[in-house]
Amino acid sequence: MGKGSEVFTALNVAVLTVSDKRDASNDTSGDFLREAIGEAGHLVADHAIVPDNLYRIRAVVSNWIASRDVQVVIVNGGTGFNAKNCTPEALLPLLDREVEGFGEIFRMVSWEEIGSATLQSRAVAGLANQTLIFAVPGSTSACRTAWERIISDQLDARTGPCTFVSHLKKM
Template sequence: MIPHPDPENITLNCAVITVSDTRTKETDKSGQLIQQLLTDAGHKIAIYAIVKDEPEDLDDWLNKLDTNSELKVIIFSGGTGIAPRDTTYDVVTDWLDKPIPGFGEIFRYLSYQEIGSRAIASRAVAGVKNQKLVFSLPGSANAVKLAVSQLILPELNHLVRQIQGKK
């Protein structure tokens, strides 16, 4: 299904934050994929970082991202499962001003079609914080490709326009 067309594509400044205790910039396939998909769609990567899955570290980064007025989109990858070390969901959801529950619902539905019932363990989430769109995705490259290609990119310009009060 194709959404209504946007009046024009806009270039958005984006932050890509991988949450991992083990990945490096060289081994971060998911972070690299997010960056590639965003730049291929005409957006700019203003910030890229790898952050340990520690609530204090995530809080520090959220504060830095919150005060950056140039950013319009923040995408986290990793830490959305239910393992004891997965804290991204908890920290990000507490930080959001306004959740977008449809994102996680549709993401899990699409994931279910690909991986079956294991999709129930995903805590992918999206929302708005201080005029910024925020997405928190699982760390697997397949999940990132699904979320960015099928959900985020088709709606990104529309969602940013809504946040800004434009049609």
Template sequence: MSKIGDDNPFIPVRIAVLTVSDTRSLEEDRSGQVLVDRLTKAGHILADRKILRDERDQIANQLRAWVADDGVDVVISTGGTGLTGRDVTVEAHRDVYEKEIDAFSTLFTLISYEKIGTSAVQSRATAGVAGGTYLFALPGSPGACKDAWDGILEKQLDYRHPPCNFVEIMPRLDEHLRRK
């Protein structure tokens, strides 16, 4: 199902974009720009944007800072999800997650397989939740960012998307933290 329901209003979410790269600058960051372009075109708010080197502690600390920031609902990172020694984004994300969204990786792999065949097996795209904030780690290619946004995130971050979406459960993500 990919149609938008008419019964619900659009609710913009505040999204931070993190590019993980040892070599890119903001001007050269095509993958991060793909995400910024798509999220703003969809009506969401760019809450923040940063580029960090492939350093696990720095990435995890930035994710934690955004999780603690009431002005950020969603974090999307791009880069550092591969298999080489410097690819530590997935580990940094998992250092922060309270819960992992396992099906995100599966669905992303299925979408990627349709585009790049068995090379999709090399991606470690992942997603999770921490402190009421969604965290998504995407590969560092513009094509992978397009695939993840167009095939999953655009719909799941739209409150109008039936039968369910990430936005409608957002108010309950941190309910365990509010219990006395």
């Protein structure tokens, strides 16, 4: 791997949990992501929990995209193949550019953990208004896999040869 920047840049990250069953008392995936973001040196700019509803998801994420205070959004939940799951459908129209490789890489690393069930993961990512958006499955193990194997490196300017940090809103 090549060399990234020598300087760490703390980013403002918002976390959205999409679930009809989770609330603040049992949002283990959102809790994990917020802890991991803080441990990595980034700031949790905001967090929310919304039901698996296309328009509620879009409303919250659109607000963060328009905000000057949010550079990255991580959405957990609503990416499965059940009829009610609509996170990709909510997010894709909002994106200026899709990061096609994210879903592919997520399914590749998930294969090691869950085998062919990874086919039903519709993880997506993209950029909108210089805001990087990731959508991952809602299980805590899937959030851990996405964070540890993909997302954390892409949010660290020191990772080489390239990350998404230079494409984000400047604070």
